[in-house]
Every structure is written in C-alpha cells, then in structure tokens.
Amino acid sequence: MQHFPVYLDLTSRRVVLCGNGDMALAKLRLIARTSARLELFAPAPEPDLLQAAAELGAALHQRLPVAGDLAKAALVYTALGDEGDAAIARLARSEGVLVNVVDNLEASDFITPSIVDRAPLTVAIATEGAAPVLARAIKTDLEARLPQGLGALTRAGKGFRHAAEALPQGRRRRDFWADYYFDAGPKVLAEVGEELLDHALHDLLARHLARAPRPGRVDLVGAGPGDPELMTLRARRLLDAADVVIHDRLVPQQILDLARREAVFIAMGKEGFGPSASQAEINAAMIAHARAGAQVVRLKAGDPTVFARLDEETEALDAAGVDWAVVPGITAASAAAAAIGTSLTRRARNSDLRILTAHDLEGFAEQDWRALARPGAVAAIYMGLRASRFLQGRLLMHGADAATPVTAVENASRPNQRVLATRLDRMATDLGAEPPTGPVVLLFGLAPKRAAEVAANAALPLEELA
Structure with missing residues (x-):
C-alpha cells in the first residue's frame, strides 16, 4: 500500500x-x-x-x-x-x-479518491493511479447499491452515539447498532421519515437495555483451501461478526483480514511433525472465551469434518455447556481435483473414493493396501509428503501398477499453487527432487486432465502441461 x-x-x-x-x-x-x-x-x-x-x-x-x-x-x-x-x-x-x-x-x-457521498457516510475508492476506470466503475456500482436514505440514518446515529454508551462496549453495543441500521432504522425512515429516527433510537435502546446479554457460542467454520472467494457466505458472515477468531496455521492472512480488525486473533493451529498447540489448549481457549460471552469462530483450513479433530472439539464444548454449530468448507481434496481438472469419482473407473491422512502413521499403515492397489482405485492423501516412500512401497508390494498416475497438488486454490504430475514408481524420487513447502494433497490414481500422456514419464509443473 x-x-x-x-x-x-x-x-x-x-x-x-x-x-x-x-x-x-x-x-x-x-x-x-x-x-x-x-x-x-x-x-x-x-x-x-x-x-x-x-x-x-x-x-x-x-x-x-x-x-x-x-x-x-x-x-x-x-x-x-x-x-x-x-x-x-x-x-x-x-x-x-x-x-x-x-x-x-x-x-x-x-x-x-473517488467518493460515494452519503454524508456523514462516505466511501472512498482509489487505485493509486493504476486503474481510474476501475475506480469509477466501482463508484458507479456503489452509488446504485447505497440508498440516499443512508445519509439520514447515519446522521441520526451519529447524534445518538453518546446515549448508546449506556450499553456495554462490545457485542451488545454492536447488536444495537446492527438492529438500528439494518432493521428498525430503515423501517422508520420508510414509513414516517427522518424526523422520527431519534425517537426510534430511544425506543430501541430501551429494549436493548432490558434484554439479557446473549450467551457466548462457538462456530466451527471451514475456511476452505485458501482462496477467500471459495469461502461460503455463512462463513464470511460469521467471521465478520466474531469477537474472537481461533485459527489454524494454514488459514492465510487474506482470510483473516476478512474479520473485524477489533476481533481477538489467536493462532492455535496443529502442525504435522512440528510445533503445535495441544488439543486441550485449543478446547480450553474456545470454552473460556465463549463463557466470557464472546462469539467465537474456530476457523479451520478446509472442511471442519475432514481430518480436523471436530469430534474432540464439539465433545469438549458439549461437556462445558457451550452452544456450537459447524459450517462446512471446501476440503483440500476437492480443491486439488479442481486444480487438475478431473473428478474424484468416475463411472467405470472408481465406485469409491478413499480420503486418507498420513499424519497418523500407525493408522495409515493399517490401510487395506490390496484394495487400494487395484486398477482404477483413487485416493486423496492428506499430509502424505513425508510418507510418500512408505506409500509407494506398500502399494507396489500389494500389486499396484508402477505406472499408476500420482499428482501432488501444493497450496491448492492459492496464487502459489503448484502441481507435480508423476507415477507411482517415481513418486518419492520426483517429490524429493522438487520438495513442496506448503500443504500437499496426493491424488493417487489421477493425472492432470491435459497431461495424461506425459504423467507417466516425468514430473512436470502444471504450467508446462497446458
């Protein structure tokens, strides 16, 4: 900037x-x-x-x-x-x-900047001289979206700010203003006009002062694979309303920036084969903030229901008497398959799909390797980079075709996404030659759509496969 x-x-x-x-x-x-x-x-x-x-x-x-x-x-x-x-x-x-x-x-x-004027509400749009036509287009769009009555609402609200301090700072006061700007205020403005907005504010404040504070809660939210545009609308809304955001290390800053700047951000991710916050510490943080009345978002990369210890966290919240809900997100396997332009399931190829994690090596070693080695089998393997040689050996031992395609997708959906197409007998060598540094999903049995003819011969980045 x-x-x-x-x-x-x-x-x-x-x-x-x-x-x-x-x-x-x-x-x-x-x-x-x-x-x-x-x-x-x-x-x-x-x-x-x-x-x-x-x-x-x-x-x-x-x-x-x-x-x-x-x-x-x-x-x-x-x-x-x-x-x-x-x-x-x-x-x-x-x-x-x-x-x-x-x-x-x-x-x-x-x-x-270009200015949308609904004084005292103003919106400024600037591109640092890079794209004035774009700034003008955004201004035109906002002019159409923001009704002229917003000026009257904000003028009345500005004059009432001191009276609203009777409500405790934080969520109760934000709830009051949200109620005014998005419900009570527009209704009064449309039905009787600006002159009664002050009266409506006093009535609304009295109702909010009489209400018991809302109890804290936890929403376990999927942030998706990393691209903010792949988040659900509900996830965006909850993140915007959160008092506390407890997030994984894999959630990128672009997604954290969608939350309110005043929110408390707590990085408590678990990192495979590296330093981690214990699950007990994560559970304790969620419970403590919710009991203090906060609206907590436990923000997880990908989907909370896939390798995200969801059951452990919801069981801890239940035991503590804390209300919670789960918001799904796009899981990394789906984003990785989209990156290579292919489907995870296909008629006449695979009637099932295995989603595995190599983080738990004991559980990983107990897979039905013979079934996975059959022709046409497909698996999405999370955190499989370190276990790639073990995976290669087990599958070859159980009869898998050495030429079975394997695709590693690093940082799926993000600007620094990288795709490495290889085959089973070369997988460990190729991944070691160009070791990924970001999160990787191994797609066993799948090749990039436009690269099936080369996947059996060499490991190539996706940009060379177009």
Missing part, C-alpha cells in the same frame, strides 16, 4: 486551489462539499469558474500565489496544467503543506 487512506477533518481549515478550466472547476465543487475555507488562485478565471467560486463562497484571488500565501493551509491543489504546477508544488512544500498536482500522480504528495 503506497497511499494510506485517511479522513482529514477540514472544519474551518484553509484548502487552496490554483488553476482554471474544467479540472479546477471539478476540484472546486468537490472540496466545497467539506467544511473547509476555500481559496481559489486563478489569474484569468473563466466565467463558469467565477460563478462557481461566488456560489460556493470561495475566496478568489485573480493571480498566482506568492510566498506566504500557502502558509498554514491544510491542503493545496494545483490544476494549472503547465509548468506552473511545479512552481506551486515547490512553494507549497516550502511552507510544509501537502500538495496534489491534479492528474499527475508522481508529482503529488497525496491523492483524492
């Missing part, structure tokens, strides 16, 4: 605009929406600029600024459109004032 977005209080502060023409006129009208004291420097102002300055109450100087004119200004805009912009920029900076050279990103100290 090159430009940090902030909202600057311009109440009674000087904002200076230098220039003439359409760009200066557009900036004048934009800045006039604020409560700043506007000053316009224009040596030969055109009639429409003169008229706008008079209507908007901007102090007009029909000359260029000189030393001292820009002192103590909050911001300076220059839209002269020639070498005069550089002189104005130097003068502003000599006075310690930030300057924006209109339509010149490199020469500017700050940028002005």
Whole structure:
C-alpha cells in the first residue's frame, strides 16, 4: 500500500486551489462539499469558474500565489496544467503543506479518491493511479447499491452515539447498532421519515437495555483451501461478526483480514511433525472465551469434518455447556481435483473414493493396501509428503501398477499453487527432487486432465502441461 487512506477533518481549515478550466472547476465543487475555507488562485478565471467560486463562497484571488500565501493551509491543489504546477508544488512544500498536482500522480504528495457521498457516510475508492476506470466503475456500482436514505440514518446515529454508551462496549453495543441500521432504522425512515429516527433510537435502546446479554457460542467454520472467494457466505458472515477468531496455521492472512480488525486473533493451529498447540489448549481457549460471552469462530483450513479433530472439539464444548454449530468448507481434496481438472469419482473407473491422512502413521499403515492397489482405485492423501516412500512401497508390494498416475497438488486454490504430475514408481524420487513447502494433497490414481500422456514419464509443473 503506497497511499494510506485517511479522513482529514477540514472544519474551518484553509484548502487552496490554483488553476482554471474544467479540472479546477471539478476540484472546486468537490472540496466545497467539506467544511473547509476555500481559496481559489486563478489569474484569468473563466466565467463558469467565477460563478462557481461566488456560489460556493470561495475566496478568489485573480493571480498566482506568492510566498506566504500557502502558509498554514491544510491542503493545496494545483490544476494549472503547465509548468506552473511545479512552481506551486515547490512553494507549497516550502511552507510544509501537502500538495496534489491534479492528474499527475508522481508529482503529488497525496491523492483524492473517488467518493460515494452519503454524508456523514462516505466511501472512498482509489487505485493509486493504476486503474481510474476501475475506480469509477466501482463508484458507479456503489452509488446504485447505497440508498440516499443512508445519509439520514447515519446522521441520526451519529447524534445518538453518546446515549448508546449506556450499553456495554462490545457485542451488545454492536447488536444495537446492527438492529438500528439494518432493521428498525430503515423501517422508520420508510414509513414516517427522518424526523422520527431519534425517537426510534430511544425506543430501541430501551429494549436493548432490558434484554439479557446473549450467551457466548462457538462456530466451527471451514475456511476452505485458501482462496477467500471459495469461502461460503455463512462463513464470511460469521467471521465478520466474531469477537474472537481461533485459527489454524494454514488459514492465510487474506482470510483473516476478512474479520473485524477489533476481533481477538489467536493462532492455535496443529502442525504435522512440528510445533503445535495441544488439543486441550485449543478446547480450553474456545470454552473460556465463549463463557466470557464472546462469539467465537474456530476457523479451520478446509472442511471442519475432514481430518480436523471436530469430534474432540464439539465433545469438549458439549461437556462445558457451550452452544456450537459447524459450517462446512471446501476440503483440500476437492480443491486439488479442481486444480487438475478431473473428478474424484468416475463411472467405470472408481465406485469409491478413499480420503486418507498420513499424519497418523500407525493408522495409515493399517490401510487395506490390496484394495487400494487395484486398477482404477483413487485416493486423496492428506499430509502424505513425508510418507510418500512408505506409500509407494506398500502399494507396489500389494500389486499396484508402477505406472499408476500420482499428482501432488501444493497450496491448492492459492496464487502459489503448484502441481507435480508423476507415477507411482517415481513418486518419492520426483517429490524429493522438487520438495513442496506448503500443504500437499496426493491424488493417487489421477493425472492432470491435459497431461495424461506425459504423467507417466516425468514430473512436470502444471504450467508446462497446458
């Protein structure tokens, strides 16, 4: 992020605009929406600029600024459109004032975003100069989505913030405001108008003060394989409402960023063959926060019902008397199969599918290897990288075809996804030659859709298989 977005209080502060023409006129009208004291420097102002300055109450100087004119200004805009912009920029900076050279990103100290104005609610959209057409399209979309009445709702809410402090800070106060903005407020605005919003707020506050606090709870949520766009709508909604997020190490930061910034984030993942939080510690953290009244999201990579110790956690929550629910997610096996463009099951090929984990080596060693070695068998093997040589030996020992395709998918669905296509008798060697560092799913019996002809000969990254 090159430009940090902030909202600057311009109440009674000087904002200076230098220039003439359409760009200066557009900036004048934009800045006039604020409560700043506007000053316009224009040596030969055109009639429409003169008229706008008079209507908007901007102090007009029909000359260029000189030393001292820009002192103590909050911001300076220059839209002269020639070498005069550089002189104005130097003068502003000599006075310690930030300057924006209109339509010149490199020469500017700050940028002005596209703005959706539902004052006091405002939405700013900026692309750091990379894609102004995209910013404009987003603005147009938001203009259509955000009703004009939001301004009235937010004005009434702003004036009521002090009264709402009668509710404890945290979830109870957030529930009150959510009730107002998404239910009670819009109904009153539509039925009787803005003048009764304050009355509605007082009634709503009285009802919320009389309510008993909602008990804490835990939602065990699947984050999916890593791509935020593959999360369910319910998972996104719960994450946005969470007071506490207890997450696995495999949940990427892009997904954690979807939660409220004020939420408490606790990294308590279990890592195969590495340092881990104990299951007892994870259970204790969930229970403690829920008993304290928090809405807890136990965020798990993939699907909570697949190799995620779900039963151990729900049994602990039941024993503690904590309410809970499970939200499924896309599991890594599905994401891996999608990455190579093939299905996990297919008529006349495999009537069943095995989903295995190599993390529990004792349980892994007790598989029905003879059944898995039959022609057409398919298995998705989680955390199988370290056990690849063991897997290869057992399957070959029980009669599996040495040429059976095996595909390793690393970081399925993520930007750094990598696909390694190999065959059973070469699997351990090929995986060792290009060892993955991220989470890997081994798809036994499956080859990338567009690479069946090469999978038997070499290990190739997916980009070479297209």
